[in-house]
Amino acid sequence: MMTEPEEPAGLPDPCHRRPEGLDDVTVDALGRLSKALETIHRVRGHLYSFHQLTGTADFELDNAVRLLRQAGHDKWADRIERELIGRNVIQGRWTFQIVEEYDDGYYATFQELERQARNELAGGRRHLYEAELKQQRRTPGQPGHEVIP
Template sequence: MSTHDHDRDAPGPAAPDATTVDALGSLSKALETAERARGHLYGFHQLTGTADFELDRAVRLLREAGHHAWADRVETEILGRNVMPGHWTYQIVDAYNETYYEPFRQLERTAVAALSGGREHRFEARLQRERRTPGHPDHAPAGGADG
């Protein structure tokens, strides 16, 4: 049975106390925020690459229009330029992943395994139990039994 199955909200024999559940919820929320930041980094990487490739067209069109000096400037000053000293965007993404994201993700998984018996999303499961309307069919847990 996976850590995401419907019984994850069941207290179980090694259920952590409420403060631990809150702490793990905050840790997971922080990781989710880092996940979003990581997605923005990939967007930054892809958009910057798209802009750089579009410069090829700009250079070509400037040359066709007879603006060779401007085409040369775009080609030599901007096309293929580092976005930070010595770095292209992929290197920034790689550094984020290796230096921050992967250690963060590993620590969060290890903390959940050690403090919550490996059951993820206990905080959310608790909220789900507390916010259900007993007997309402759209609030019933998986399997249809109200719990």
């Protein structure tokens, strides 16, 4: 049976080791900041879903209008064309503008603050909390529980 190649004493790779003197509370705080950022990445994905689904619905209205006209319901086709197709989803904005404002404002600020805090407090090391959690939860020597790839 082959043993796993591990860092000394089964430690994680150096980029996932806690810097000298970094306390538990700071590691916890940075872990929560990272978790919040991961949530914001998911939010951004949902925002892109909102953007794409709204566009898909808007284009589907073309088919509805065509079929309404074909069925002789010009009044409804005209209303949908006039009042809904191409309408702003929020005052003055289509979804792409909402996405751009989110990306350039809140999202960019969030990412930058997380990066700056991590750089200043942990030497830029990412996922320290998770790396330590992995150390606590894995079974050394067990296949599938290796420290590093």
